[in-house]
Amino acid sequence: MTTIRPRRSVLYMPGSNARALEKAREIAADALILDLEDAVAPDAKETARAQVCAAVKAGGYGRRELVIRTNGLETPWFAADLAAAAEARPDAILIPKVSSPETLQQIGTLLDGLWAAPEIRIWAMIETPLAILDAERIARAVQDRRTRLACFVMGTNDLAKETRARFVPGRAPMLPWLATAILAARAYGIDIVDGVYNDLKDEAGFTAECEQGRDLGFDGKTLIHPGQVATANAVFAPDDIELSRARAIITAFDQPENADKGAIQLDGRMVERLHAEMAKRVVALGEAIGA
Known part of the structure; x- marks a missing residue:
């Protein structure tokens, strides 16, 4: 059996917050996404990039999986993000808004040109209507070793924005999309983690959504606050x-x-x-x- 790496709790950490990056060394999350994209204002992008890459190089995160999320390919920050991430050598680089396998092939070519360490994996954000419609081909890209693909990450907030779907208990509008992405990931043997839960005060709702994600087949859940880690770790672990x-x-x-x-x-x-x-x-x- 392939070696399993737990990804029950995958916590976003804002790259512009140096104190948060330091505290993350003590948080019991399975993986940390050190974010250069959504959580960082435009005028803080360069500072965040420097802080995140310095933190990864410094280490001290134990067995936590370290993932750097870049800005999108079409942004003015992407090229510098990718080059800096490749040099810092995290466990993986998370690419936003992957809507086709060609994007992954492009990333793979760029990383080869940067002489990126071969063990650096690519995680793909699945957060657009096109990504759902083309999920099977995107997952199939794992067969091209150049893509380094290892994991899907659901971007449910962006999916809601793009489709105008409402956030409702049970996520009925999104269930077909979630299931489609899970089927694609499982068909080609890659991991997949669920999207975030936005209401930090609704502990019962968060627990219910973790349980739903587990029952659907997700490996874990992306999180926006350290207070969500313990619940995700418990729900996505066998008792x-x-x-x-x-x-x-x-x-x-x-x-x-x-x-x-x-x-x-x-x-x-x-x-x-x-x-x-x-x-x-x-x-x-x-x-x-x-x-």
Whole structure:
């Protein structure tokens, strides 16, 4: 099985806030998106870029995955953002408004020209109507190693803006778009994290949306405040009962008498071999989180 990297909680941190970048070293998020785009005013772009890249180079973030979000390709800041990010060598670079696989190919060519370290991955923001309509081809770009594609990040605020969809409990207007992106990501073996929840005071609503995202198949959720991290970490992690059940399924299929069976009975339920494969992933995720 491919090594699993937990991405339960993916916290945006404004690159223009030096104090926030420092405090992020103590936040229990699985990943940090050090943001040069939406959270940074135009007159602070260069300062933010310098601070973010210095923070990544300095390290001290432990096992947290570090991701730099650049400004968009069509902005005057993009070229400098990409060059600085490549030099800083984060775990990944997040590209806004990826609406076609050609964008990813372009980014890959630019990174090759910058002699960017091969281990730097690309995360793609899925936040436009065109991105949803072309999600399968965008995900398929992972087959071109030049693109470095590793993860989709849903930009639900931008999707709402572009489509005029309303934010309602349960997200009914967005469910087809979310499911389309999940199917595309899973078809080509890349991770996908859910969009942000905007109401910081609505803890019940946030928990419900995390649970919905988990049940839809997301790997985790993007966050806008450190206070959301603990809930996301708990919801997107297998609990003790789930882990115990998964280990029991694996153990049952490992028994010699079940070696050639496609399905068995376990605790009064019919369990197929595909459930054993699912169980292995649950256990691997639990172990990765524990580590």
